[in-house]
Amino acid sequence: MTDRIALIAGVGGATGAALSRRFAQGGYRVAMIARNAERLAELETQIPRARGYPCDVADLDRLGEIVGRDASVEDLERNFQVNTTSLFFLVQKLAPAMIDRGEGAIMVTGNTSSFRGIPQRPAFAPTKAAQRILAQSLAKDLGPKRVHVGYITIDAAIDAPWRRDTSPFPDWQDKPGDYFAHPDAIADEVYHIAHQHPSTWSFDHVIRPFSENWTLN
Numbered sequence: 027m028t029d030r031i032a033l034i035a036g037v038g039g040a041t042g043a044a045l046s047r048r049f050a051q052g053g054y055r056v057a058m059i060a061r062n063a064e065r066l067a068e069l070e071t072q073i074p075r076a077r078g079y080p081c082d083v084a085d086l087d088r089l090g091e092i093v094g095r096d097a098s099v100e101d102l103e104r105n106f107q108v109n110t111t112s113l114f115f116l117v118q119k120l121a122p123a124m125i126d127r128g129e130g131a132i133m134v135t136g137n138t139s140s141f142r143g144i145p146q147r148p149a150f151a152p153t154k155a156a157q158r159i160l161a162q163s164l165a166k167d168l169g170p171k172r173v174h175v176g177y178i179t180i181d182a183a184i185d186a187p188w189r190r191d192t193s194p195f196p197d198w199q200d201k202p203g204d205y206f207a208h209p210d211a212i213a214d215e216v217y218h219i220a221h222q223h224p225s226t227w228s229f230d231h232v233i234r235p236f237s238e239n240w241t242l243n
């Protein structure tokens with residue numbers, strides 16, 4: 027039987043790393059894509075059957091810099107390339123092999139920007155909305171070909187190693203750990219959705235900690 031392969035794009039130190047670990051635990055060979063070559067090299071030593079491929083697909087640091095300042099047309103175009111164009115490109119490259127094999131899963135993670143506008147993020151929120159609509163279009167096209175596409179909205183602050191130190195919200199430093207979404211728990215949910223039975227596939231998912239105030243109604 028051919029080895030199963032999971033490609034994780036935009037691997038950071040929190041959710042991306044957790045997803046890589048979870049799929050490796052599930053018996054997958056894992057291809058990790060990120061701009062930070064040093065991080066990928068470190069993860070390769072920690073995760074069996076995982077290999078890193080440095081590539082500037084997602085620049086999360088730059089996305090963070092957009093908050094709290096005026097955005098430019100260049101920011102909007104850059105974020106569209108990161109969030110939407112890269113998804114379209116990857117699916118073009120990967121979906122044909124999934125179709126030929128008769129199975130596959132494409133899981134896309136987003137946030138509440140995919141459903142509504144966010145103050146101070148005019149160059150970011152529209153690109154996440156476009157990403158979700160693209161994923162929905164892909165789900166309708168690829169579902170009948172036995173390729174499952176799902177969109178997971180994370181309505182929460184993620185408990186990344188750097189989150190509390192760099193947060194613009196001082197009270198976050200005093201919040202208990204379960205106030206934040208844990209990367210390993212997110213990875214478990216994504217893994218579960220990717221392995222749903224074909225007779226019960228679903229597309230839209232919203233996950234949040236029990237203590238989170240709902241920003242989506």
